[in-house]
Structures are given as structure tokens and as C-alpha cells.
Amino acid sequence: MKVWIPLALSLFAALQPLVSTAESKKAGSPNVVFILADDLGYADLSCYGSKEITTPHLDKMAAEGMKFTDFYAAACVCTPTRAAFLTGSYPKRVGLHNGVLSPKTKSGLNPSEVTLAELLKAQGYATACIGKWHLGLEEAVLPLAHGFDYYFGMPGPNHGASDLYRNNKLITEKKNVDRDQLTRRYTEEAVAFIRQSKDKPFFLYLPHSAPHFPLYASKTFRGTSKQGLRGDMIQEIDWSCGEILMTIKQLGLDDNTLVIFTSDNGQAGVAAQPLHGGKGSSWEAGFRVPFVARWPKRIPAGAVSEQFATIMDVLSTVAPLAGAQAPTDRKIDGKNIWPLLSGKPAARSEYDAxxxxxxxxxxxxxxxxxxxxxxxxxxxxxxxxxxxxxxxxxxxxxxxxxxxxxxxxxxxxxxxxxxxxxxxxxxxxxxxxxxxxxxxxxxxxxxxxxxx
Ligand SMILES: [Ca+2]
Structure with missing residues (x-):
């Protein structure tokens, strides 16, 4: 499935204006926006019971769509879950289960893997990754090598190698990155990509660097939550989701866009009651995370699913919606949860364990x-x-x-x-x-x- 494109050529392709598109727009292929928070826990949104953090945009998104009570990240730390999301496989299946990649790693997600971005790109989607990558630092494993037309963000971990990249190029060294502006910059980039891609189906993967330590927020959000800076960061992410939803609406894409919000693992430094534990642990709070999905007229509004699902399911669910197929030449662990998302009566989780x-x-x-x-x-x-x-x-x-x-x-x-x-x-x-x-x-x- 993997098509090798010489780097210079793929860069050239990425620089082409995202037009030539109306004809490639497939009837019924939804735009897909996948927003991934970093270390945001089960109890961190007001629609999941937070009393300290107010998330009106995500609450509204849940009210207009579906939220899951038993949705799991594939791991309790960053790198493995990201690998699982893009490949639809257990992190161990793709060899990225041993902790997180270091700031100087020579490792990464194998280019021989078939990512969701590659599947959608092959269907004519414009694809972008904006945010924290954490699946390797070398060109052979950066987002452009994994099916994304465009990349903006920090390829390394939040602590350590947080240089800022555009495509494969370092544009700001970590010491010069104004972290307070990071969520805002990611959001501006995301909105620009959506506007630029409006005539084509698009896939936006937006992995925020927040609310992972070190804590930061823009001035506008500092002091706005009852949980200090960490809560402020989450409220800024909520604002960001609101901007993206508003952009989609303004462009008239509301009825043809699937937006998903979730987190890569549980929370750090705070409790996630009623769950025990947090990031890094096999207690429920390490793995169980919020999951909110919205697609008007396709996903029932205000629905709650108590079925078991995981981040590994996104590939097997989204690919068929876009006319693609999950890889059949290798084992994929994720399930197609569209029957659950679309509110099919009697739909049940396909997981045995x-x-x-x-x-x-x-x-x-x-x-x-x-x-x-x-x-x-x-x-x-x-x-x-x-x-x-x-x-x-x-x-x-x-x-x-x-x-x-x-x-x-x-x-x-x-x-x-x-x-x-x-x-x-x-x-x-x-x-x-x-x-x-x-x-x-x-x-x-x-x-x-x-x-x-
Ligand atoms: Ca994380």
C-alpha cells in the first residue's frame, strides 16, 4: 500500500496550491478533523463532570453529537497512542510500545506502516498534521513521510526537543518558541488549512501540545479556570475547538464534516475522579479518556455511548467513510465503530478484550x-x-x-x-x-x- 515518493517530490507536492480539487471531491466523502489533546484526563471537560474547568465549545459539540463513557487511549503515554491512532494497531504491534521517543531519538513510526493519512490522501483528501508529532524526528518518519501534505508543529516531546517545524524544516529553535502562543498558533494554522482546503475533502490531524507539562497559556486564558494554569490551558483548547467548529460552519461544511475530540492518555498532576490513577498507570485514569464526535445528521445529537471503543478504531471507522479500506495485508486491531457512532440500534462493541x-x-x-x-x-x-x-x-x-x-x-x-x-x-x-x-x-x- 505504501507508495514511496522521493522526498524532493513529496515536498514539491506539498507546496502546490490545494486546488485542482472540485473534480476530486467525492460525493459523500466527509471532511475529517481529529483533535487530540495531550494528557487531558477523563474528568477534564465540563461535559465529563469537571467542576474546575469550563469547556462550553466541547460541551456544545457533545450536545450536538455523541460522547463515549468507555473510550480508551491505546496507551498511558504519548508516543504509543499516537502510533496506534495512525495505524489502527496496538502500539506493540508497530514496535512503539516502550515509553516515549526521546528528544534525540533515531527511531520513529516505520514508513512501511499504512497510516490513516495515507489512506485518505489516496482518496484525494488534502491532509495536514498541525501540532505535536512525537513519532520520530528524522525526515524519513516526519509527517510528510506518513501521508500528510503539510506539517506545522513540534515533532519532538513537549519537554526537550520542542523546535518548531514547518513541513520538514526547522523554523524556530526551541529556546525561541513562545509557548504561551502555541495553542493559538496551531489554531490559526488549522483554520487556514480548512479554509484553503474547503473545495476538496480534507483530513486535519490536530494534536495539541497542551495540557501536557510545562504549563502555559496565552494571556487571554490565564487565570480563567478554577484549576490554575493547567485548567486555563484546557479552556484555551476548548476555545480552539470552537474556532474550528465556527470555521467549518461559516464555510458551509457543517453537514459534511466529522469532527472528533479525544486525548492521547490520562491526566497528570490532578485527580480524575471517580477514576483512580493517571498518566503512566494501568488504573482506569491512565487509559480512559473523553471522546466526543460530531457530524450533524449522521451522528445523533446528544447521544451517549457506553460501549467500549479505543483510539485504534478511528482508522477502521474513518477509512470506509472516505471510500478507502483499512489495510488487509497486515493485522489491524481497531474496529469500525460507525454502527455505534451512527446510533444503529443494538450496535455493540466488537472488542472481546x-x-x-x-x-x-x-x-x-x-x-x-x-x-x-x-x-x-x-x-x-x-x-x-x-x-x-x-x-x-x-x-x-x-x-x-x-x-x-x-x-x-x-x-x-x-x-x-x-x-x-x-x-x-x-x-x-x-x-x-x-x-x-x-x-x-x-x-x-x-x-x-x-x-x-
Ligand atoms: Ca500525552
Whole structure:
């Protein structure tokens, strides 16, 4: 599926004006805007219960569309989830499950992977990535090599190599980047791309750098939330979503644009009640994130889905809407959740089980239906300094395995492993077998020494 285009040629293509388009516009192919926040947790939006942060634009988007209660990032840290989103696969399947790529990494998302951007580009979409990439720094693995016509943003992690790039070119060294203006700049770039691409189907991937540490916000938003600077950052992201939705509406594209908002992993430094834990851990708050999708007349307004879904599903869901097909020459883990999104009666999650790989790349827990089994002690130390209420109130006195019924105990406070030995055994077997098989099927990351 992957088409190799010499770099000079792909750069040339990226510089062409985004016209020649009316004829390539496919009837019914929706525009797709995928907005990804960084370290935004389950309880960080007012439509998900936040009392400290006000997110009127995302609340409105949820009221006009659908939100999910059981939507999961594919990992509890940045790089693996981003790889999973673009490939529709578990991070381990594409070799990017071992933590995050460093500021000096020589590794990245393998160009042999088929990304959602490539699938849509092949269908005549204009494609752009604006924001934090974190899937490698070398030209061979930057966004232009992965199906995006245009890139603006920070290819490295938020701390460390945060130089600013336009396409493959460094335009501002990290020491000169005014981080306070970052969300605003991403938004301006995103709006410009939408305006420029209005006559063509377009795919905008907008991975914000916020609200990941270090905290920052523009003057307009400082002091506006009840949660300090972190809340202010999220309120600025909310403003940004409002600008994008307004642009789509002004251009008359409302009925033909699917907009999705979610996060790459759970929150850091604050609690996400009623969930325990946070970024970096296999507690629910590490993985479970808000997910809001809006497409007027196609997604029912004000709907809530309690079905299980993950960020891996976006590729398999969006590709068919655009007339493309998820790759069939390799294993893809994501499911097509359009039956859920379109409100099809009796639509159910197609997942048999979900496997929680944590930041050291190891399988830590498994969920099947309402049951979740922890195979290892979840990390508590990595999500910034988590407040007490984010940590387990009644830590099990025994070593794992720990079993929780998420339907009755989403906060994972009551270990019922002892009462359910058969369930513990079968879930453990399922997890170990899945991990063994995935280890055998792994596709290598770019430039990486594959570690299973
Ligand atoms: Ca993150």
C-alpha cells in the first residue's frame, strides 16, 4: 500500500496550491478533523463532570453529537497512542510500545506502516498534521513521510526537543518558541488549512501540545479556570475547538464534516475522579479518556455511548467513510465503530478484550466486558505528583492479580479476585496468550532495536 515518493517530490507536492480539487471531491466523502489533546484526563471537560474547568465549545459539540463513557487511549503515554491512532494497531504491534521517543531519538513510526493519512490522501483528501508529532524526528518518519501534505508543529516531546517545524524544516529553535502562543498558533494554522482546503475533502490531524507539562497559556486564558494554569490551558483548547467548529460552519461544511475530540492518555498532576490513577498507570485514569464526535445528521445529537471503543478504531471507522479500506495485508486491531457512532440500534462493541500496555511496554492489565484484571502493580509515581484522591484509597493488601468489576466499581477500589479464582485464571490466560502472540507478530519500528 505504501507508495514511496522521493522526498524532493513529496515536498514539491506539498507546496502546490490545494486546488485542482472540485473534480476530486467525492460525493459523500466527509471532511475529517481529529483533535487530540495531550494528557487531558477523563474528568477534564465540563461535559465529563469537571467542576474546575469550563469547556462550553466541547460541551456544545457533545450536545450536538455523541460522547463515549468507555473510550480508551491505546496507551498511558504519548508516543504509543499516537502510533496506534495512525495505524489502527496496538502500539506493540508497530514496535512503539516502550515509553516515549526521546528528544534525540533515531527511531520513529516505520514508513512501511499504512497510516490513516495515507489512506485518505489516496482518496484525494488534502491532509495536514498541525501540532505535536512525537513519532520520530528524522525526515524519513516526519509527517510528510506518513501521508500528510503539510506539517506545522513540534515533532519532538513537549519537554526537550520542542523546535518548531514547518513541513520538514526547522523554523524556530526551541529556546525561541513562545509557548504561551502555541495553542493559538496551531489554531490559526488549522483554520487556514480548512479554509484553503474547503473545495476538496480534507483530513486535519490536530494534536495539541497542551495540557501536557510545562504549563502555559496565552494571556487571554490565564487565570480563567478554577484549576490554575493547567485548567486555563484546557479552556484555551476548548476555545480552539470552537474556532474550528465556527470555521467549518461559516464555510458551509457543517453537514459534511466529522469532527472528533479525544486525548492521547490520562491526566497528570490532578485527580480524575471517580477514576483512580493517571498518566503512566494501568488504573482506569491512565487509559480512559473523553471522546466526543460530531457530524450533524449522521451522528445523533446528544447521544451517549457506553460501549467500549479505543483510539485504534478511528482508522477502521474513518477509512470506509472516505471510500478507502483499512489495510488487509497486515493485522489491524481497531474496529469500525460507525454502527455505534451512527446510533444503529443494538450496535455493540466488537472488542472481546482490551490489553493495557503501560509505559515500560509491558502488559499490565486486561479488560473483558465489565471485568478488569491487573497482572502487575500499577505505577503510581509517574503522573506528575498525583494528589491523594487520585491514588488508590484502599490499596489491596495482597500482591496482584487484582480483579475489579468496572460496572459496579469504576474507581477500582474493591478487589474481588479471591471470590473469583476461575475468572482470574481465564483472564490471566487470555492476557498472557495475547501478549505472546502479539510479540510474535510485531512489526518493527523505524530504526529501532526491537525489544519485545
Ligand atoms: Ca500525552
Amino acid at each position: 482490551f490489553f493495557y500496555y503501560v509505559r515500560d511496554g509491558q502488559l499490565s492489565a486486561v479488560r473483558q466486558g465489565k471485568w478488569k484484571l491487573h497482572l502487575r502493580v500499577p505505577s503510581e509515581r509517574w503522573a506528575g505528583k498525583l494528589p491523594k484522591e487520585a491514588l488508590l484509597a484502599t490499596k489491596p493488601k495482597t500482591a496482584p492479580p487484582w480483579l475489579y468489576n468496572l460496572n459496579e466499581d469504576v474507581g477500582e477500589t474493591k478487589n474481588v479476585a479471591e471470590e473469583n479464582p476461575d475468572l482470574v485464571a481465564s483472564l490471566a490466560k487470555l492476557a498472557i496468550e495475547f501478549d505472546r502472540k502479539l510479540g510474535e507478530e510485531m512489526r518493527p519500528a523505524y530504526g529501532a532495536n526491537v525489544r519485545k
